Amino acid sequence: MKLPVHAGYIDGQLIEGLGAPLVVENPSTGEQLTQLPGLSLAQVEAAVVSSRRAYDAGVWSGLSVNERAGVLRNFIKALASRYELISDMIVAEAGCPKASSVMHAQVGTPLKHAGEAIDLFLSLPEFEENPLPVAERINTMGRVVQSLRRYTPIGVVAAIAAYNFPFYTAMWKIIPALIAGNTVVLRPSPLTPLSAMVFAEAATEAGLPDGVLNIVLEAGLEGGQLLTTHPLVEMVAFTGSSKVGELIMAQVAPSMKRLQLELGGKSAQIFLPDALDKFLPSAMGVALAHAGQGCALGTRIFVPEESKAELLAKLSGALARITIGPADAPETQMGPVISAAQVERCEYFVKAAVDNGGRIVAGGKRPAHLPNGYFFEPTVLDLPDNSNPAAQDEIFGPVVSVIAYKDIDHAVEMANDSRFGLSGYVFSNDTKKALDVALKIKSGTVNINGGVMSAYASSGGQRLSGIGRERGIEGLRLYQQLTCINFGG
CATH class of the missing domain: 3.40.605.10 (Aldehyde Dehydrogenase; Chain A, domain 1)
Structure with missing residues (x-):
């Protein structure tokens, strides 16, 4: 080259x-x-x-x-x-x-x-x-x-x-x-x-x-x-x-x-109880999409409280099988973040999440087998609520925050509790229910059961x-x- x-x-x-x-x-x-x-x-x-x-x-x-x-x-x-x-x-x-x-x-x-x-x-x-x-x-x-x-x-x-x-x-x-x-x-x-x-x-x-x-x-x-x-x-x-x-x-x-x-963004993904089968690929996609370096990624994931433990276990197991490595290696599924400063930012927010009541379910550190380069493990955080620093600030790395909701109104309230408003995601097998939720999300773009990336459809942010x-x-x-x-x- x-x-x-x-x-x-x-x-x-x-x-x-x-x-x-x-x-x-x-x-x-x-x-x-x-x-x-x-x-x-x-x-x-x-x-x-x-x-x-x-x-x-x-x-x-x-x-x-x-x-x-x-x-x-x-x-x-x-x-x-x-x-x-x-x-x-x-x-x-x-x-x-x-x-x-x-x-x-x-x-x-x-x-x-x-x-x-x-x-x-x-x-x-x-x-x-x-x-x-x-x-x-x-x-x-x-x-x-x-x-x-x-x-x-x-x-x-x-x-x-x-x-x-x-x-x-x-x-x-x-x-x-x-x-x-x-x-x-x-x-x-x-x-x-x-x-x-x-x-x-x-x-x-x-x-x-x-x-x-x-x-x-x-x-x-x-x-x-x-x-x-x-x-x-x-x-x-x-x-x-x-x-x-x-x-x-x-x-x-x-x-x-x-x-x-x-x-920037701190976009929310809301999974209704009938669409939990869509949780794993969507949650994994946050980390695998250029090591989480995407402003529209749904880094805050809201799930029913009774299903949270099971979903966290599935996500942790799936991310453990991800191949992290150099961007030019054909087997690499997730590459580095952009700089040493960005690695330190990921570390800072993981620590802040734990200091404020969160729990590391997977990852949370630099991978030991990659001493060179700017790598950070795909990380899953179990957060007690939406006020946690990891849920309020953009991290711009492979860090996913999972938060439980009591009911849909609670999920919407937490999704809208953000200084950002770039994108949002709602998942349900009932399109009418999904639309009802999507209409309540305060964001420049809201995606129902997937997104549209088209030259004919605009995107843009609200608030910060x-x-x-x-x-x-x-x-x-x-x-x-x-x-x-x-x-x-």
């Missing part, structure tokens, strides 16, 4: 960094994967200016939507031709097991969604009529009036991607922003920056005009802060932690930029899980300005 040696792509050119060294580690080994000079603050500034210049010149926004779609379809084809390269990079820098089903979600799913997002956008009109009631369609002068909504590009979009799904979270932002006519500065996480440079190769190959997509890799945070505060940037789209999301909200406030935040939506019509319109045009007669 050939690793990138450039840390930037500005004005259609690969750029060598002039900033601090960017060290990328392999979480499966804990060793340095590569090191390259990151971009300096002045180079990030140049990327913003380049995007602004390209937008103002109309080299992209001035094209018809069908012309933009044609270029972007070639862009997607160029990315798809590098499927194996992207996969190998994500295995190496993010530690996602190559043989796991999650790897398809890392690469195959975003490539599929990208084309579908373009199709969906092409179905949306540039103008829509406002639904004025008949009584308001004739003014006091007796003239017929009309009111229209017009959708236009916003301008320069700063796209800041997450480390857990670096290619996917970047694609969620790049394609909607570009098809809408905006220009983009992409800033990947310093923990997983390498796969972002594949976008540069594809942009050149597809003939994307210079400056329409710029890419900046940096070792620190200064470039990201410049993107969120720069007066030439009109929108910031960010996927990451709630803590950083709060900082970004404060940074964009003085200029009131458009903001999309997809942040963020603002704005990604995918779907809402996720496309987010990258457009809305103007009402009124005809007074």
Whole structure:
């Protein structure tokens, strides 16, 4: 696998960094994967200016939507031709097991969604009529009036991607922003920056005009802060932690930029008594989905109190048979977390759970047979209630909390007792009962007996899980300005 040696792509050119060294580690080994000079603050500034210049010149926004779609379809084809390269990079820098089903979600799913997002956008009109009631369609002068909504590009979009799904979270932002006519500065996480440079190769190959997509890799945070505060940037789209999301909200406030935040979660899974057969695969999926590093994962699991002991025993036994190991090993079912700091975070919350009355049923520590790399055992916590720290804070690791409920109202009450609201899950063989429960869950997405991951269905958070939506019509319109045009007669 050939690793990138450039840390930037500005004005259609690969750029060598002039900033601090960017060290990328392999979480499966804990060793340095590569090191390259990151971009300096002045180079990030140049990327913003380049995007602004390209937008103002109309080299992209001035094209018809069908012309933009044609270029972007070639862009997607160029990315798809590098499927194996992207996969190998994500295995190496993010530690996602190559043989796991999650790897398809890392690469195959975003490539599929990208084309579908373009199709969906092409179905949306540039103008829509406002639904004025008949009584308001004739003014006091007796003239017929009309009111229209017009959708236009916003301008320069700063796209800041997450480390857990670096290619996917970047694609969620790049394609909607570009098809809408905006220009983009992409800033990947310093923990997983390498796969972002594949976008540069594809942009050149597809003939994307210079400056329409710029890419900046940096070792620190200064470039990201410049993107969120720069007066030439009109929108910031960010996927990451709630803590950083709060900082970004404060940074964009003085200029009131458009903001999309997809942040942390502490999602609940509620199993009704008739659906306990679905408990084991769903609970195991939390740990096996990229070592629990997914913001929408249902890490709080609510089960009937009379069934809790039996279900805990089944889950503990099943996870004990899971093969933990390096992400590139074909037998690996669960890989590492991203860093030593993330291992320590898992350890901290496991201890906090026990200190507050919880019990470790399985795991709870670093695996002894893997002294190198950033591994943490798949962990099951038996929590006495929802107030436990492990039930209230996002851990972002392979840690599952199981909590008993007395009745369904109790389960719903605990599910909604959270500062987060990204996703939720309800399981029942009675769809009507499941729907009744789902309608009571306060979350941006609620899934009944499984989920839907589609370019046509949006997702987004409530409360500390963020603002704005990604995918779907809402996720496309987010990258457009809305103007009402009124005809007074």
